[in-house]
């Protein structure tokens with residue numbers, strides 16, 4: 001397979017060598033204002049993204065997971081500059097692109113493309129496939145060798161569609177085929193970074209695996225870098241090199257894929273992982289190990305103080321309520337923001353009294369989980385103590401890493417005796433206070449979206465780009481991002497890029513032998 005069209009004209013950035021940082025995000029925030037009254041005074045803000053720091057390396061796939069409303073799509077639209085950030089910086093290929101205007105962004109549009117969630121609404125029903133996939137060339141004024149039609153037909157065959165269907169309309173295709181059309185459109189200008197927002201969640205399980213495989217093959221062949229946003233961990237597991245877990249606008253854990261799956265360190269990650277179906281019926285205990293989280297995700301309008309997860313965490317103590325844990329690399333290749341991480345030495349061992357909310361949350365967590373959690377923490381603490389006693393290296397990260405040996409939770413659990421301080425404190429904990437109040441403080445996220453001045457429902461990428469923020473360059477952004485022919489010109493008329501829909505990602509991808517080789 002040959003590569004997609006080489007865009008003539010300059011791109012914004014030089015090629016990053018594989019493994020080099022392609023995208024760097026620092027302190028990224030997006031607060032959607034909530035306005036009320038005749039004068040549309042701002043009365044608050046939806047803190048959709050509230051301080052993200054991460055990097056994406058050239059050639060890798062970064063998976064981003066988290067519950068609905070945690071800010072994944074907003075993050076995706078920020079890094080593709082479909083939305084204007086409230087604060088923070090975005091560097092692409094070493095250049096600061098945070099506040100680039102329309103002109104400055106134009107070359108970037110070739111380098112960064114987006115695949116949207118819903119293939120049923122992200123393609124303009126009035127345009128033929130040829131027009132849709134050829135739109136990026138027209139928008140960027142690029143004429144591929146051999147002409148646009150020939151190149152579009154080549155792209156269609158690259159993504160496994162019949163080039164003869166050039167003149168057909170989106171409604172003549174199935175969901176999986178439509179998503180392939182969206183992928184062809186995203187690849188047209190030979191981008192460096194592709195941000196895929198729930199690329200398979202609107203598809204049937206059997207088709208999901210095909211599309212995941214396609215993305216994987218294209219990455220191998222074209223050297224693409226992906227940020228893949230997904231709802232749960234089962235799809236990203238097979239395509240990601242590293243995974244960021246988001247909760248209420250923040251990254252709570254960012255780790256190499258295998259480390260995250262083998263020994264998650266944030267309780268929220270552990271809970272998410274426990275919800276992934278286990279395809280082995282012989283594991284009788286699997287059901288009891290499932291962690292049910294208490295209540296709904298709190299509102300991003302007034303997120304809980306300290307650690308945002310403390311209102312639903314079975315390990316939360318007073319420090320979790322008062323002090324926000326920083327995202328630290330506790331083990332090589334594994335960053336976590338938690339005072340009482342799983343599979344690792346407790347970061348606040350002096351703070352043993354559980355909050356009331358934590359005791360309630362613990363009731364929903366199987367005893368086996370609590371015991372395992374206590375055992376692994378105790379085992380790691382013991383190993384760390386032994387390690388630092390045995391060597392003169394006092395560096396905590398290293399010794400800790402050695403203690404847990406970067407391997408399985410089970411290993412460290414097995415290695416240690418059940419010191420169970422966590423279990424003890426869980427049992428003994430007196431009422432720290434009622435952490436639930438902050439959770440109750442906000443109403444639902446949808447409320448927020450309703451009252452937000454932008455008026456768009458968070459589900460509409462092009463619209464929110466156009467209406468939500470960034471004034472003049474929004475239209476261009478939306479257009480170039482979704483690149484369906486007249487998005488730009490329409491800038492607010494009938495948008496062709498349309499994500500958003502919840503999904504249950506499937507385990508279908510589990511069966512994907514190719515991707516799982518990754």
Ligand SMILES: Nc1ncnc2c1ncn2[C@@H]1O[C@H](COP(=O)(O)OP(=O)(O)OP(=O)(O)O)[C@@H](O)[C@H]1O
Nearest residue numbers: 032048068069070071072073074445449452458464
């Ligand atoms: N344009 C907007 N105006 C106001 N609020 C918004 C807007 N877009 C998103 N939000 C709010 O920001 C929060 C994060 O939304 P976002 O769509 O990024 O979450 P998500 O994690 O992608 O969820 P999902 O998986 O359901 O798409 C939500 O509370 C949402 O209501």
